[in-house]
Amino acid sequence: MEPKREITSVGIDIGTSTTKIVFSRLTVGRRYGVSMLPQYQITERNIIYESPMHLTPLIGESQIDLPALQRILSAEYRSAALKPEEVDTGAVIITGETAVRSNANSILHQLAGESGEFVVAQAGGDLEAVLAGKGAGAEAYSRRAAGTIVNVDIGGGTANAAYFNSGSIIGTLNFHIGGRLIMLDKAGTVAKIYPAARQWLNREGLWLQEGEQTDWPVLQEITRRWSELLLENLLKGSDPQACPLIYGHPDLPVAFAREATVTELWISGGVGALMEQAAPRNIAETARYGDIGPLLAHAIIKASEHYPVKLQVAPGAQRATVIGAGVHTLQLSGSTVYADPNLLPLRNIPVVELVWPVQVQDGEQPDEILASIQAAFAAGAIRHGSNEPEEMQFAIAIPEMNSCSYSVLRRIAEAVTGCSRKYKLKLCILICENDIAKALGNCIYLLSQGGQACVCLDQISVAHGDYIDIGIPVDGDYIPVAVKTLVFSSTN
Structure with missing residues (x-):
């Protein structure tokens, strides 16, 4: 029996709306390849603790509240009965609109240094898409499924898609589409419109102003168009320059979306979790979390009826990215x-x-x-x-x-x-x-x-x-x- 070693890993996801922490136990095993040289692999991945969702603490509009974030993490380490020095590896990832904050870079690296022995700092929509797809299980499922499986992680500020075929990642696609890009109260008063949403609204000629009340049909129209744009670009392919909501690939036509035979579309992230709740019937029900997330979730369900693809909520939808960050970041060198x-x-x-x-x-x-x-x-x-x-x-x-x-x-x-x-x-x-x-x-x-x-x-x-x-x-x-x-x- 070859000796095995256990590694404790942490995943920390600081998102637009929420912050999540997951601790995992990774088992490293040794095997011998055709060259008879030992090769090391992670053979088992088991989650040992998942935190509740925490609202991402902010200072005004431009900064992440580092002391508040550190208090959240300290409390969760205590709840997991772990100390940072007992954590071998893992990742801190800043996602969505949180990556826009002026202190995002410095905070990311500071938290990575405080969270364990070899905890890395990560940011970027492509990586978020891949980690979420792995954390949701889409990568593993694609090994035994026909066609291409697309996992779209939709949170407060972004929708990040990863295309998996036969267990391999074949492409990613990122959108400025999220449930918290437009925030409002239950009376319909618009509290906040994030820049990506504002630019799109202006381009489309849709009237929505901070501090003013909006109408139910206006919100329905916005989420309907977002959903149709999302699915059209995901399933039929598009030139990113023709869709201003796409980001991260300004010069590349998305050929893989046209060429892939997508058979299943998985939705993870906070918007994915909202798909399992009742559809909102008015502004008050839409704004139960202070944003348009519930309405967007059900607009995507309705839009999917026009495409020959199976739509489903990803398992553990709301924690897919943080599970991916904590479980799927590490690789092991050869011997x-x-x-x-x-x-x-x-x-x-x-x-x-x-x-x-x-x-x-x-x-x-x-x-x-x-x-x-x-x-x-x-x-x-x-x-x-x-x-x-x-x-x-x-x-x-x-x-x-x-x-x-x-x-x-x-x-x-x-x-x-x-x-x-x-x-x-x-x-x-x-x-x-x-x-x-x-x-x-x-x-x-x-x-x-x-x-x-x-x-x-x-x-x-x-x-x-x-x-x-x-x-x-x-x-x-x-x-x-x-x-x-x-x-x-x-x-x-």
Whole structure:
């Protein structure tokens, strides 16, 4: 029986409307692949504590109330009978309109540092979509289901969709659509209209003003149009430039939405949970939570009747994102890594993906190997450069090769060593898809005569634009790695 190790993980979701905390127990097991090298996997994920929903504390319109948020978290740690130092990993994620707050970035990283040993900071609609889809179970369900499963996490400020097919994520799509973008009281007086909603209302010629009473038909018309736009773009595809409510992909036509055969549409988030409540019949019932969430939820149900797709509320709808953050953030490196523990941990390292123009074969195309690596380092220096070259840090993701003989490995090491010297990198960070990290790191060490500090990891899935946090080795065997995004919203 191979030894197993348990890891305690936390997920903290600071959303537009609510803040949630979930603690989980992750079991790490070891298995041996075809190379007979040990590989580490998370074999079990069990939730051990879920907090109640807390209203996200704010100071005025522009800031998150950090002391109030810290009090909420401290109370939940006590309720879970855990101390921050007993938490091994996890994630704090800021979602929806909360990511617009002026102090969102600093608070996110401060809370991550206070919440456990290796708790990472995350933000961004694409990541939120993927985490919610995993937390809701859509990813796992898609492994045995026909067609494509789309999970849409709709909260107070955003709707974030993830497309899953055969257990893989094939695309994401994000909308400024949420239940709390328009806030009102039970008399119909509009208390707040968030900028994304205001811009859309002006474009559509719909009259709605803060401090004034609105009519029931106006709210019905707004939620009807939002629902139709949401489903049309999710299920038929669209150019984001033609739909101002789409954000995050300003230059990319959403081809996967047209090409995917969507068979089921899952709704998670607070709006998903509201679908299971009675439909509102008037303004007072719509505003029972101080916003238009209940009306939006049932407008989506009605709009879905015009599409040949099964609509359902995702299991554990309101906690899907926080479960995903706490349970599905962590990856484990292979056992053959090259890393001096004194160089770790590393946080918020941007990833630059290297692209091979042709499939690199055994010792062939040496010029292409050099050119590809030089291009990746140049891109990293441009995007993530610093006034002080020694402070520049980014990770190069080296994609899979059909074969990697020693001659190919040495050519890669020579190119990496030369580029590291050219850009005066204090630390070279490499993420390899092939199982070559230890050999590549040793080769760089020999070529640089020990002068180039290097961290080489493998068996980690990353993509261009990701950020990674790299933890310290666990039991001398594997290194925990969190792959994430750090994208804060804009009010524009």
